[in-house]
Amino acid sequence: SSWWSHVEMGPPDPILGVTEAYKRDTxxxxxxxxxxxxxxxxxxxxxxSCVRKAEAMIASKKMDKEYLPIGGLADFTRASAELALGxxxxxxxxxxxxxxxxxxxxxxxxxxxxxxxxxxxxxxxVYLPKPSWGNHTPIFRDAxxxxxxxxxxxxxxxxxxxxxAVEDISKIPEKSIILLHACAHNPTGVDPRQEQxxxxxxxxxxxxxxxxFDMAYQxxxxxxxxxxxxxxxxxxxxxxxxxxxxxxxxNMGLYGERVGAFTVICSDAEEAKRVESQLKILIRPMYSNxxxxxxxxxxxxxxxxxxxxxxxxxxxxxxxxIIGMRTQLVANxxxxxxxxxxxxxxxxxGMFCFTGLKPEQVERLIKEFSIYMTKDxxxxxxxxxxxNVGYLAHAIHQVSK
Amino acid sequence: MAASIFAAVPRxxxxxxxxxxxxxxxxGxxxxxxxxxxxxxxxxxxxWVxxxxxxxxxxxxxxxxxxxxxxxxxxxxxxxxxxxRIALGDDSPAIKENRIGSVQSLGGxxxxxxxxxxLRRWYNGNNNTATPVYISTPSWENHNSVFVDAGFKDIRxxxxxxxxxxxxxxxxxxxxxxxxxEFSIFILHACAHNPTGTDPTPDQWKQIAAVMKRRFLxxxFDSAYQxxxxxxxxxxxxxxxxxxxxxxxxxxxxSFSKNFGLYNERVGNxxxxxxxxxxxxxxxxxxxxxxxxxxxxxPSQGARIVxxxxxxxxxxxxxxxNVKTMAxxxxxxxxxxxxxxxALGTPGTWNHxxxxxxxxxxxxxxxxxxxxxxxxxxxxxxxxxxxxxxxxTTKNLDYVAKSIHEAVTKIQ
Numbered sequence: 001s002s003w004w005s006h007v008e009m010g011p012p013d014p015i016l017g018v019t020e021a022y023k024r025d026t027x028x029x030x031x032x033x034x035x036x037x038x039x040x041x042x043x044x045x046x047x048x049s050c051v052r053k054a055e056a057m058i059a060s061k062k063m064d065k066e067y068l069p070i071g072g073l074a075d076f077t078r079a080s081a082e083l084a085l086g087x088x089x090x091x092x093x094x095x096x097x098x099x100x101x102x103x104x105x106x107x108x109x110x111x112x113x114x115x116x117x118x119x120x121x122x123x124x125x126v127y128l129p130k131p132s133w134g135n136h137t138p139i140f141r142d143a144x145x146x147x148x149x150x151x152x153x154x155x156x157x158x159x160x161x162x163x164x165a166v167e168d169i170s171k172i173p174e175k176s177i178i179l180l181h182a183c184a185h186n187p188t189g190v191d192p193r194q195e196q197x198x199x200x201x202x203x204x205x206x207x208x209x210x211x212x213f214d215m216a217y218q219x220x221x222x223x224x225x226x227x228x229x230x231x232x233x234x235x236x237x238x239x240x241x242x243x244x245x246x247x248x249x250x251n252m253g254l255y256g257e258r259v260g261a262f263t264v265i266c267s268d269a270e271e272a273k274r275v276e277s278q279l280k281i282l283i284r285p286m287y288s289n290x291x292x293x294x295x296x297x298x299x300x301x302x303x304x305x306x307x308x309x310x311x312x313x314x315x316x317x318x319x320x321x322i323i324g325m326r327t328q329l330v331a332n333x334x335x336x337x338x339x340x341x342x343x344x345x346x347x348x349x350g351m352f353c354f355t356g357l358k359p360e361q362v363e364r365l366i367k368e369f370s371i372y373m374t375k376d377x378x379x380x381x382x383x384x385x386x387x388n389v390g391y392l393a394h395a396i397h398q399v400s401k
Numbered sequence: 402m403a404a405s406i407f408a409a410v411p412r413x414x415x416x417x418x419x420x421x422x423x424x425x426x427x428x429g430x431x432x433x434x435x436x437x438x439x440x441x442x443x444x445x446x447x448x449w450v451x452x453x454x455x456x457x458x459x460x461x462x463x464x465x466x467x468x469x470x471x472x473x474x475x476x477x478x479x480x481x482x483x484x485x486r487i488a489l490g491d492d493s494p495a496i497k498e499n500r501i502g503s504v505q506s507l508g509g510x511x512x513x514x515x516x517x518x519x520l521r522r523w524y525n526g527n528n529n530t531a532t533p534v535y536i537s538t539p540s541w542e543n544h545n546s547v548f549v550d551a552g553f554k555d556i557r558x559x560x561x562x563x564x565x566x567x568x569x570x571x572x573x574x575x576x577x578x579x580x581x582x583e584f585s586i587f588i589l590h591a592c593a594h595n596p597t598g599t600d601p602t603p604d605q606w607k608q609i610a611a612v613m614k615r616r617f618l619x620x621x622f623d624s625a626y627q628x629x630x631x632x633x634x635x636x637x638x639x640x641x642x643x644x645x646x647x648x649x650x651x652x653x654x655x656s657f658s659k660n661f662g663l664y665n666e667r668v669g670n671x672x673x674x675x676x677x678x679x680x681x682x683x684x685x686x687x688x689x690x691x692x693x694x695x696x697x698x699x700p701s702q703g704a705r706i707v708x709x710x711x712x713x714x715x716x717x718x719x720x721x722x723n724v725k726t727m728a729x730x731x732x733x734x735x736x737x738x739x740x741x742x743x744a745l746g747t748p749g750t751w752n753h754x755x756x757x758x759x760x761x762x763x764x765x766x767x768x769x770x771x772x773x774x775x776x777x778x779x780x781x782x783x784x785x786x787x788x789x790x791x792x793x794t795t796k797n798l799d800y801v802a803k804s805i806h807e808a809v810t811k812i813q
Contacts, residue, residue, distance in 0.1 A: 002676035010686035064448035106697035256701035277413040285546035287507035292665035
């Protein structure tokens with residue numbers, strides 16, 4: 001008999017399951033609003049021009065394939081820190097930070113989680129917003145931490161339950177870990193306004209919490225990299241030494257290249273060196289050292305003035321298309337004669353939109369209209385185009401009128 | 402501001418092999434030689450991007466239909482199937498019977514880690530942190546960390562290297578297997594044992610397999626040098642395939658870092674061989690969950706290169722050729738070093754240098770002699786006496802041989 005007879009079949013991934021079902025559907029009008037990867041207005045994957053240029057430059061240099069250091073490509077990690085913190089950041093200029101290359105957002109979160117499990121002895125509790133990205137929970141759990149929640153999304157208004165969040169966060173035991181989405185909250189698309197961020201920073205500081213920022217959409221949310229990093233920078237300026245996971249999957253379209261970074265803001269450069277040494281000890285038994293290809297592309301883009309300029313234009317282009325689709329969806333819903341308030345669709349930001357649709361309505365969208373999304377009513381705006389936004393509005397109206 | 406939460410974080414010691422390279426880089430002596438980290442070097446002492454890899458990268462770059470979309474969680478299908486086929490053989494009964502699975506991983510390390518994480522959760526019942534894990538002594542130093550960090554609480558060693566006779570301590574190895582608790586996990590080097598370069602013969606592998614079968618020990622192969630060791634893919638996979646033919650369920654962590662020279666692209670594969678398709682499917686579904694919380698999905702560039710190469714008969718032949726080039730140069734350096742040491746009359750026997758296989762050689766130099774080599778001769782090698790044969794070139798052979806001779810005769 002087998003060693004594995006007792007191994008249970010793992011449940012299918014809910015998000016990927018959506019794409020599987022979409023692929024099987026033969027309806028020509030079908031729409032995939034499940035997984036969060038950007039699509040252009042023709043519904044096609046988009047390889048940024050600055051990425052192609054960077055790739056051509058790299059190919060012409062004929063570099064070797066030697067192992068990267070455990071902490072990754074130095075030019076990349078430095079540029080990544082600067083992008084997040086801002087070139088004028090005191091924390092950046094003083095060198096009181098360490099940034100290591102991670103396997104996109106997931107890998108960077110995981111390094112952080114493992115680091116906390118090993119060195120953050122004050123608490124085992126990580127507080128996530130309700131709801132959060134589905135993968136946050138198993139990442140922290142597998143790292144040996146426990147999950148708690150604070151109120152965040154208000155389903156009645158499809159917007160931020162700010163007073164609920166402040167109330168809950170004010171009660172979090174001191175020295176616990178709190179995870180915040182820096183911008184373009186996944187899955188709701190609901191972000192605090194700057195005034196609200198200021199208040200959150202005050203509460204967090206009062207409770208002496210360890211802040212873990214997840215920033216997977218810098219530039220991709222508003223189209224402005226500085227605006228999207230405002231919360232992270234504000235917290236640091238307030239004296240909160242945050243830890244941060246970054247992803248370049250969406251904002252540079254480098255999904256499959258797995259480009260990310262994990263940063264710890266420290267008291268001083270000496271502490272940063274000690275922390276760095278421990279991060280390496282964690283990374284080595286996971287995968288030894290990170291993949292080069294994507295980091296090289298990202299590094300070239302961030303560090304070459306012309307390419308960086310081009311990137312900023314392109315990431316704004318992606319953000320603008322999404323914002324445009326939000327506007328068009330609301331306009332089309334009005335045209336369909338929907339009497340509901342769909343303002344949250346344009347109030348929300350980033351790739352995802354929490355429509356407010358109920359599971360039964362989602363079921364109908366899938367079965368009757370071949371429009372695929374996750375059961376929680378989340379749609380990926382990236383899957384909406386000027387060609388299908390009318391059809392989407394029509395379908396949503398049909399199931400919600 | 403309150404004291405930092407990280408104020409008490411101690412400074413961790415650097416990973417030895419990388420510190421060695423760092424020290425080598427800072428050394429200004431013109432005679433310096435780096436016999437430390439395990440990466441192939443040409444006779445000019447340069448890294449070597451395989452010609453077939455350059456060709457395939459060009460094909461990929463010219464292919465406008467390719468993009469940077471996410472790979473599936475378990476990796477690129479064409480890569481997974483081909484990678485496992487390379488390890489198990491085209492005519493593998495396990496493949497024919499559809500009872501194998503593959504997980505594209507970040508290098509050999511990543512494959513080991515995913516396998517370890519799975520075993521800790523699912524082997525021999527649930528939550529098996531107490532299952533003894535046996536690692537050869539010596540072994541690649543990261544093996545220990547992989548299994549410790551995966552949560553195993555009882556890591557043990559099995560005898561392997563006989564320092565006195567400079568060869569395999571087969572009796573010690575078999576003894577340790579007899580005494581190991583049933584169901585223990587054993588990490589086996591498929592070929593080109595790191596760091597000793599000493600492999601069991603086919604006959605010895607048969608003896609090992611017999612004990613493991615009788616005592617229900619789980620084989621977890623680490624295959625980082627297939628093709629690179631002897632120059633023949635099939636020969637280097639003999640042990641893994643023998644175990645499969647003997648009906649074992651096993652894991653094999655494969656690395657394409659060395660045999661494809663794709664070090665920094667992190668190309669690896671965890672091959673799972675089970676009793677039947679149903680078992681393997683359930684195992685993979687659970688491995689998927691582990692992958693999802695570790696890196697979500699693997700990097701695409703390296704997998705594309707390997708998949709493209711392995712699925713084209715012509716490119717595959719070119720690759721085998723490139724691999725043989727590397728293996729042959731290593732074999733040449735082995736015989737050249739040995740003959741020089743013997744010509745110098747260096748005390749001791751040196752046949753182990755040609756009898757050992759793969760990238761590394763356990764010279765037998767003790768820590769004091771190693772220190773002499775580094776400090777006085779600017780020749781960098783691991784404290785264990787391990788040298789990377791790839792660091793030898795026709796230009797530095799004489800210097801290295803003379804230095805070893807000095808170290809052995811001056812230092813005890």
